[in-house]
Amino acid sequence: MPEIWPDLYRRWYRSFEEDTDDQAVYRPADFPFPPSRAPRPGLEFRPGGGFVEYAAGPADRAAASSGSWEPGEGDAVRVRAGAGTRVLHIVAHDEQVLRIRR
Amino acid sequence: MDNADIVENPARRRCGAEDVHRRLLNESLNYRLNRAAIENLAFAYATGEEQPGRTGVVTIPVVVHVVHSTDEQNVSDEQIDTQIAVLNEDFRAANADLKGVPPVWQGLVADARLEFRRADTDPDGNPTTGVTRRRTDRRSFSDDDAVKFTARGGADAWPADRYLNLWVCQLGGGLLGYAQFPGGPPATDGVVITYTGFGTTGTAAAPFNLGRTTTHEIGHWLNLFHIGGDDGTGCSGTDFVADTPNQAGQNFGTPTYPSITCNNAPDGDMFMNYMDYTDDVAMFMFTNGQILRVEACLAGPRQSLVTQGGGH
Numbered sequence: 001m002p003e004i005w006p007d008l009y010r011r012w013y014r015s016f017e018e019d020t021d022d023q024a025v026y027r028p029a030d031f032p033f034p035p036s037r038a039p040r041p042g043l044e045f046r047p048g049g050g051f052v053e054y055a056a057g058p059a060d061r062a063a064a065s066s067g068s069w070e071p072g073e074g075d076a077v078r079v080r081a082g083a084g085t086r087v088l089h090i091v092a093h094d095e096q097v098l099r100i101r102r
Numbered sequence: 103m104d105n106a107d108i109v110e111n112p113a114r115r116r117c118g119a120e121d122v123h124r125r126l127l128n129e130s131l132n133y134r135l136n137r138a139a140i141e142n143l144a145f146a147y148a149t150g151e152e153q154p155g156r157t158g159v160v161t162i163p164v165v166v167h168v169v170h171s172t173d174e175q176n177v178s179d180e181q182i183d184t185q186i187a188v189l190n191e192d193f194r195a196a197n198a199d200l201k202g203v204p205p206v207w208q209g210l211v212a213d214a215r216l217e218f219r220r221a222d223t224d225p226d227g228n229p230t231t232g233v234t235r236r237r238t239d240r241r242s243f244s245d246d247d248a249v250k251f252t253a254r255g256g257a258d259a260w261p262a263d264r265y266l267n268l269w270v271c272q273l274g275g276g277l278l279g280y281a282q283f284p285g286g287p288p289a290t291d292g293v294v295i296t297y298t299g300f301g302t303t304g305t306a307a308a309p310f311n312l313g314r315t316t317t318h319e320i321g322h323w324l325n326l327f328h329i330g331g332d333d334g335t336g337c338s339g340t341d342f343v344a345d346t347p348n349q350a351g352q353n354f355g356t357p358t359y360p361s362i363t364c365n366n367a368p369d370g371d372m373f374m375n376y377m378d379y380t381d382d383v384a385m386f387m388f389t390n391g392q393i394l395r396v397e398a399c400l401a402g403p404r405q406s407l408v409t410q411g412g413g414h
Contacts, residue, residue, distance in 0.1 A: 033171040033276025037379040061245035061280035
């Protein structure tokens with residue numbers, strides 16, 4: 001299972017401008033994102049297994065889908081939110097950045 | 103939770119969770135019922151079954167809650183007044199940039215006959231500037247409504263049936279603003295704008311320094327949807343307005359006319375509509391169909407603002 005540090009437990013906003021071919025990049029709320037009318041999609045890991053996925057909503061706020069996460073093999077984390085289950089591969093994370101394999 | 107916990111503190115933990123659960127269920131059910139009634143009324147206006155009966159201009163009292171963690175975020179009364187001035191142009195179709203509407207849509211431009219002013223009487227009947235200010239420890243707020251509650255580092259709403267509540271703060275995640283549609287809980291009713299996207303002077307920063315974020319969010323507060331239809335980039339979503347062309351997703355920046363999507367040639371997307379996502383300089387109109395929805399909103403869920411109005 002991946003090493004899960006407490007700094008993972010926050011809401012992460014997709015910083016798609018920083019994405020690479022093989023990594024999706026996420027940043028915390030206070031990262032100096034360019035301002036946008038559209039809410040950034042994101043995700044949130046909570047201690048105890050809670051997981052929230054955020055997508056753009058109709059009133060310019062994110063629509064949240066609650067679910068759960070659990071550690072998998074290697075760098076894998078299995079998450080469930082909304083209708084589906086998927087596996088995220090966490091390449092790296094600290095207080096400033098979360099990188100997930102694309 | 104183990105047995106010791108249950109013996110020690112059972113009722114409080116269980117009742118607390120139960121209360122929250124029931125409150126959410128009730129709010130959700132109420133919200134669904136409210137939304138159905140609101141959309142039924144909007145449909146009646148759209149089909150002509152109901153007609154707007156309002157003859158004059160309505161002035162909406164506004165309370166601006168400035169929630170700041172730095173001196174810079176504590177926007178001045180003067181900056182607030184630049185925002186009010188923009189609203190009083192945009193909701194009266196009195197904005198100079200209306201001339202940029204393509205000729206084919208000039209006939210659709212609508213005057214919402216709404217004006218805004220800072221409230222002069224607070225909920226207790228005392229004189230007020232219509233501005234509340236609060237220093238907070240929170241460096242930024244998300245879109246989770248915390249800014250709307252004193253207990254969460256923000257500022258409590260004034261009664262939503264008498265005032266438009268407008269919060270100005272540092273929003274996180276790069277978000278410019280967000281709104282609540284009519285029919286939701288009064289304690290969170292209103293719009294939230296980040297301090298760099300508010301008004302036209304001071305902290306307002308290009309390309310969102312013409313006050314249009316607040317125009318857009320108040321559009322939602324008056325029951326307008328995005329003209330792109332909120333279905334991602336698909337062509338099947340709708341804003342329930344007949345005279346805004348069907349278009350795919352939202353537009354960004356400053357597009358060039360015509361911008362064709364969803365087989366909407368030759369005129370293309372109405373990206374200069376306030377309910378698109380373009381830059382402040384590129385959005386400058388509401389349509390007749392949109393203002394029919396606003397009329398339905400003012401005859402329905404926001405009727406009290408028309409008939410009583412805080413501060414009068």
